Amino acid sequence: MKIFSASQMRMADEVTIKSEKISSLELMERAASQIFNLLHHRLQGAQIPIHVFCGIGNNGGDGLVISRLLVEHGYNVKTYIVNFSENRSKDFLVNYDRLKEIAKEWPFQIKSEEDFPTVQYQDMVIDSIFGIGLNRPLVPWVTQLIKHINNARCFTLSVDIPSGLYDYKKPDDAEGVIFADVTVTFQLPKLVFFLPQTGGYTKEVEVIDIGLDRNFLHQTPGIAELINKNEVVPLYRSRHKYSHKGTFGHCVLIGGSYGKIGSMVLATKAALKMGAGLATAYVPECGYEVLQTTVPEAMVITDSDDELEEINLDFEPSAVGIGMGLGTDEKTIKAFEEFLKENKAPMVIDADAINCMAKKPELLEHLPLQTIITPHPKELERLIGKWEDDFDKIRKAQEFSAKYRCVLVVKGANSLIIYEDQIYINNSGNPGMATAGSGDVLTGMLTGLLSQGYDPIRAAVLGTYLHGSAGDLIAQKNGFEALIAGDIVNNIGQAYLELFRQPQQQEQKS
Template sequence: MKILTANQLREADAISIKKEAITSYALMERAAKSALHWIVTHYPLSTPFVVICGTGNNGGDGLVLSQLLQEKGFVTLTYIVDHGGQPSPDFLKAKSQANPTLLVKNQKEISDIHLPDSGVCIDALLGFGTNRPTSGLLKTAIQFINQSKLAVVSLDLPSGLVPEFYPQLPKEGIITATHTLTFQFPKLSFYLPENGEKAGKIHILDIGLDADFCRACKTPYNVMTLTLAKSLLKPLDRFTHKGNQGHLAIVAGKKGSIGAALLAGKGAIHSGVGKLTYFVPECGIPFIQTHFWEAMVAPNCGDEHLQHLPQENYPTYAIGPGIGTHEETQACLKTFLSTTNSPMVIDADALNILSLHSDWLKLIPKQSILTPHPKEFERLVGPTATFEERLEKLQYLAKTYALIIVLKGAHSVIAVPEGDFYFNTTGNPGMATAGSGDVLTGILGSLLAQGYTSKEAALLGVFLHGAAGDLATVEYNPRILSASMLPDYLQQAFNQLEQ
């Protein structure tokens, strides 16, 4: 799914209004009805609602929604925070048709807003028209809402959050939403680490904007959705065999870090690879053969760290978990990159070695998948002050060397050589644990070995990895998740895609 800019969304509104020969107020009503539909499917009629509106179009959305809630039988209180400026025409029309509302005109009157001990506050103060930090009455109203005990449902965008980049935005001037009901398309700021957590759970509501215009809109930013993941998953051939399911070679481990190799293998085996071969130092072989009866192990790679790799070629490699940065291992990696032509997955210590030898980046086979976490990425490209700058460097690296790069995080970003970004939507804080990335390396290598393109493997693999983590939290508190638990939930993750 695309992420459009605020300007593109305004243009989509205007074109939809023109082509459908409707008023902008009719579009406002459409947005409010879509929000109502979501609300009635998530909250019982006994839930009290407080709707707090600004004086722009977002406030108009709130007023129309308030009217609809009352017509449905919900007990609803509605407030207008008159924060100055010219009210929008559609807001004024909504106000003229709304049930009686209470007007808040100054900061002293904020305390007159009655918030019950339980229920839901609808945030309709600002929407996506914000382009600067909040102040004055608006900021006071936002802080008042944030201090309440109510669940907060923001319309389109949490008030105070800008739709795109604005890294220095003060957090105290932004609504902390429980849910954000965003219209038609997600907003970029939902997925940025500076303030993205303010959006809570994101729900994308269709309001029928012109499909032709939306399809034609150009944007480098996209969201990885369940629908896209389902479209990528290939059906299993009834007559397939292990040779068709791919052969992955995992190059991993050193003395003291064999666990990383085991985790990568578990990720690979549980995501469908046909055959698995390990390149590990001699000290790791007993652990591999004890844990994975399915795997083969190539001998003579070194005693306690990787010193050399066998000369025979394998179709697909995943290299890096736990290999360390010993000088002999560095030399081994250089030789390996220089003599291997097929795309591979490169992670962990292999990335750390590359950061010591930036000229080796040109040796990486095109369409390989790199999976750095933020620190590993900065070792490769240098420090970044903002996430916007990080994305610029990410795009440069992907384009320059024709690589697929997975920048891991709360919303892992997949950058492709064409210049596009895909923000993942699965995963949770419980996955912020040692070894989680090693499991991902195994999953990506497995999919690559099975014949998925590098882009397909990255998108699908990252989604499945996060989905497995989410499914694990159905059974376990995220605080106790460990990396070794994740592969056990890949079965359920695949089941979700096949439903």
């Protein structure tokens, strides 16, 4: 699913108004009445106090429509106008008059802290103060109002985006943003919902189709693409009856040091489970028996005792995954450098191999085109330097990717796959995956896909999705805490099957 910027959303709005020959007021009515329908469906007329806080722009206009429909259906509604500006939008004004015509109680104007209403824990709030039009810091009393609403800790539904969130930078005051239980957003999800600094402002996101112009939505490239099952199914390549293990390549996983051989076990198994035809683990001598015992399907080549000092392969690998438990000893960096100069196979670079490159950036010059690099936030910082906020991080990561022509998998709750100006946001996975070794599994999985001939961007998107999906399957059975990296490996097969499970089958099971 595409993600648009605020200005693209506005354009979609305008195009729809022209192509459908409807007014902006009708579009507002259509959008907001869908939110009302959702509420009505869930509340079924329940008489809990509902506080609707409306700004003075179109987001406020949406709130006024919701208020009017709630009043018309007999709900217990109080409407407030948060008067942060005299510059009221025209559709706000029309809906303001419409509400006044039918409501017994006129909307209450909030102009300062003295006007704040009491909101109780058992009430409900509709947050329609700011939408995607926020473009400058809030005046202090509006920030206070947002804090006042948050303090009530009652169920809060934000319209389009939690008020106080920009769609292009982090908030000025981390507490000056509505904490929503659910955000009902129009047509397409917004980027802020998936970034670590801003994703936490809403527990749930519901995207509603308000019928914006299909052609425009289809033809306009978004600023990012959200990756769910629908997006990855077309990436999957099925197997031919007469394929053989040579068809799926012979990959090599390189890494490990004394006390960190487990990372290589996980990565090697993961590569095989993803479908690599053959896998070799290249480890220091101390890892030999461990690997032969735990992954009998793999071949093992060893180097000196406890750390890698040389990387000499006696075959041409189809793909390379390097870095798990590798260490950053000078000798290892040297071996890595020599290897990079020789190697032509597609690569995944993780963990200590990233740290080696951060220590010696010249290594980056030797990467094959579209090498996949999989940093967690600390490793990313070593590569691209510090960032102001998540948006700045994305810009810097894009610059880095363009400079070195590499694919970055920026790992996190929603891992970002970045290639030059393309951004893919993975939407599978869960907090149970914040556990030792889950990154090693990802490296093995991506290497397994490269080995089978998937191109690097497809491999990164599909592999990251399947990694999260395998984690989700475990969490459904065992919860978050008991999830360990080895379980992710064991659920790779199920994650593949899940790609093709029909919704009915899913429902029957649950």
